[in-house]
Amino acid sequence: MATVDAGDLLGRDIVENSMLKTSWKWYATFLSMLGLFVIGIYNYYLQLKFGLGVTNLDNKVFWGLYITNFVFFIGISHAGTLISAILRVTGAQWRTPITRLAEEITVLALIFGAASVFIDMGHLDRVMNIVTSGNIDSPLVWDAISISFYFMGSILFFYLPLIPDLAYYRDNLPKRYWFRRFWYKILAMGYKDDEEQLHILEKNITKMSFLIIPIAVSVHTVVSFIMSMTWRVGWNSTLFGPYFVVGAIFSGLATLMMALILFTYGYKLDYYITREHFVSLSKLLLTFTIFYVYFTLAEYLTGGYKSEVHETELLHALFYGQYAAMFWYFIFGGMIFPIIILVFVIYDKKLSDRMVKVLIFIASAMINVGMWLKRYLITVPTLARPVFHEGWNDYFPNKVEWWILVGQFAGFIMLFMLLSKMFPIISVWEVEMEEEMH
Amino acid sequence: MKVNRRDFLKGMAVAGTAAMLTDLTVFSENDGPVNERDRPYDQWRIDGAEWVMVIDLAACDGCVDLDIPRCTNACIVGHYTPDDHLYLKVFEVHENEYSNTVYFPRPCQQCEDPPCAHVCPVSAAWQRDGDRLTLIDHTRCIGCRLCQAACPYEVRHFHFEENPKGDDIPDDKFEAQMPFTLFRGKGVTAKCEFCGLQFIGQLPHCVSACHNGALYFGDKNENAVTNAFGTTEVFTDLLARREAFRWKEEEGTKPRVFYLPASSSGNHGHGGNA
Ligand code: SF4
Ligand code: SF4
Ligand code: SF4
Numbered sequence: 207m208a209t210v211d212a213g214d215l216l217g218r219d220i221v222e223n224s225m226l227k228t229s230w231k232w233y234a235t236f237l238s239m240l241g242l243f244v245i246g247i248y249n250y251y252l253q254l255k256f257g258l259g260v261t262n263l264d265n266k267v268f269w270g271l272y273i274t275n276f277v278f279f280i281g282i283s284h285a286g287t288l289i290s291a292i293l294r295v296t297g298a299q300w301r302t303p304i305t306r307l308a309e310e311i312t313v314l315a316l317i318f319g320a321a322s323v324f325i326d327m328g329h330l331d332r333v334m335n336i337v338t339s340g341n342i343d344s345p346l347v348w349d350a351i352s353i354s355f356y357f358m359g360s361i362l363f364f365y366l367p368l369i370p371d372l373a374y375y376r377d378n379l380p381k382r383y384w385f386r387r388f389w390y391k392i393l394a395m396g397y398k399d400d401e402e403q404l405h406i407l408e409k410n411i412t413k414m415s416f417l418i419i420p421i422a423v424s425v426h427t428v429v430s431f432i433m434s435m436t437w438r439v440g441w442n443s444t445l446f447g448p449y450f451v452v453g454a455i456f457s458g459l460a461t462l463m464m465a466l467i468l469f470t471y472g473y474k475l476d477y478y479i480t481r482e483h484f485v486s487l488s489k490l491l492l493t494f495t496i497f498y499v500y501f502t503l504a505e506y507l508t509g510g511y512k513s514e515v516h517e518t519e520l521l522h523a524l525f526y527g528q529y530a531a532m533f534w535y536f537i538f539g540g541m542i543f544p545i546i547i548l549v550f551v552i553y554d555k556k557l558s559d560r561m562v563k564v565l566i567f568i569a570s571a572m573i574n575v576g577m578w579l580k581r582y583l584i585t586v587p588t589l590a591r592p593v594f595h596e597g598w599n600d601y602f603p604n605k606v607e608w609w610i611l612v613g614q615f616a617g618f619i620m621l622f623m624l625l626s627k628m629f630p631i632i633s634v635w636e637v638e639m640e641e642e643m644h
Numbered sequence: 645m646k647v648n649r650r651d652f653l654k655g656m657a658v659a660g661t662a663a664m665l666t667d668l669t670v671f672s673e674n675d676g677p678v679n680e681r682d683r684p685y686d687q688w689r690i691d692g693a694e695w696v697m698v699i700d701l702a703a704c705d706g707c708v709d710l711d712i713p714r715c716t717n718a719c720i721v722g723h724y725t726p727d728d729h730l731y732l733k734v735f736e737v738h739e740n741e742y743s744n745t746v747y748f749p750r751p752c753q754q755c756e757d758p759p760c761a762h763v764c765p766v767s768a769a770w771q772r773d774g775d776r777l778t779l780i781d782h783t784r785c786i787g788c789r790l791c792q793a794a795c796p797y798e799v800r801h802f803h804f805e806e807n808p809k810g811d812d813i814p815d816d817k818f819e820a821q822m823p824f825t826l827f828r829g830k831g832v833t834a835k836c837e838f839c840g841l842q843f844i845g846q847l848p849h850c851v852s853a854c855h856n857g858a859l860y861f862g863d864k865n866e867n868a869v870t871n872a873f874g875t876t877e878v879f880t881d882l883l884a885r886r887e888a889f890r891w892k893e894e895e896g897t898k899p900r901v902f903y904l905p906a907s908s909s910g911n912h913g914h915g916g917n918a
Contacts, residue, residue: 257805258802261804328787328789341766346790350765435794436793595736595738596735
């Protein structure tokens, strides 16, 4: 990255550079992520060997950090497919340079989302029981079905728009990249850049866009059903499906923003991804932040107003009790301050381009931390609330759980970096087509 | 070449549909949550029976003279469960400033319509045919704990660690699956399964252990329940005479554990709706 002076590079050269030239900074980052990932794996190994007893989970709070991660990762998976599909369907032209990154986030986030459930399971070796003795009445089986469809769909949706780029690099890379050329040749499946093929491809991409939207919506809805299909105070809510879906798009967008900014910085993509993109995305993010504020208000107000004993107990713990710090961070750090920052970014034309990116990055990071905490606050307090006069459970994740969390995030970043080396991170053919049209 | 790609895209669509249909056929083999295939405890079953427990809150004194109530202890000893896994827990309840302290024993409520069985992704938590006991297949459970989330009475326990007393379980008992709920290993849920001792002509461990005879057990269809003193009551009469209630009736679970209020004036909803 640092060794490549992209200052005078234009168009494809930038993308080629990002794929083919690898700086020491890249290696350094990659290796540190790999290190953290390995520590995570080691901790999972401990858990596998000695049982979930090595965590701080217990019979009262039997879901904790892992389920938080599950909801979080499945949430950010909505970045990609859904956002890029919605933008495709609505014909938003500025989307072209960002779709590839968005689609990559989806695939990776789904992998780590599914992994979170696997990590949480007491008997991973029996996971196939879900297929062989699956009980269709179970929300978890709905999850399994819906997430596998989404996963297959997202891979397709990532792959289809990749074909013309693969074909291009199959034909145009220098001979010494024979290894890449070999794989691109297989993956491009004989695609030739003629009118008819292009037409078929585009038609199918559009079909996929329409198909993937309902699947994505179903995914986060059934994820919420794991909780809202139970009697538990704090989960027993009809709002959960839509609340989760909006939250997913919200945090997905924030993640996409962070990735965009980091990649723009690291791979010098400013030629493709300009201030205009960031501002457009900020508008979208702002809209979803406001949606989320609205849903949050609706959820807590209806719960709190009736002052039903158990609900009140829960809300007290959130507002003034042991979860208050997290809760108020979520309200202010996760929603209110980001709104202020985003409004500023959108309307203050005097801000420098660099400043715009810095501010958006801060807002998105705050949102993501807030949304992670929000998932924690959905999962844990409901379980920690006493049924009888037992007192509140004081679950807090321990070292093993935190390391596994770190490992998951490191793994996510690591694979993301790898993907950016394997495939062009900008859908170059689409951008070029658009340029021709203008 | 173009044929290739067109075929591929079609192929993907076909593969997707096929995958969906396979899933559906696999799942549709099950007729609802009950799925009888190589189930444990099958040799211990009396079709047509319906086991019930009656808990007399007026007679239960919470065993305050001991560290662990007698019923709880008998359950732990009888099933070789880890000391902190209380399949039967006795709560001290003080509902509001006007009410007296009541001791409230909580076994699995053996719901007629058990939410735990509905949500279990692999039907490891299932309600069997015949006597319709809600049981757990420890060899099938994947340890997802969804059932724990769904049980309104929070009676299900997850074995986070290897059962430290697993090796103490005599092999013959373990193989005969008598009493129920004997468990070695880790990573699955377990709970009160009404012992299964009734199939060898005994009362559940907890029922026999109660020094006040506060727990009764029996077959609803024989309309008789018996306590530790051997006192047998006509089930329906006892319930009517003592204005029995079921816990969290509003959940629609139709428990088969009946509570007799501590005071004769009726003490409905005792234990709260928590
Ligand atoms: S923990 Fe076991 S019994 Fe409970 S729902 Fe999961 S698989 Fe079923
Ligand atoms: S009390 Fe809980 S574990 Fe027992 S049958 Fe009912 S739902 Fe299942
Ligand atoms: S019936 Fe058996 S398993 Fe259930 S609480 Fe009593 S002793 Fe324990």
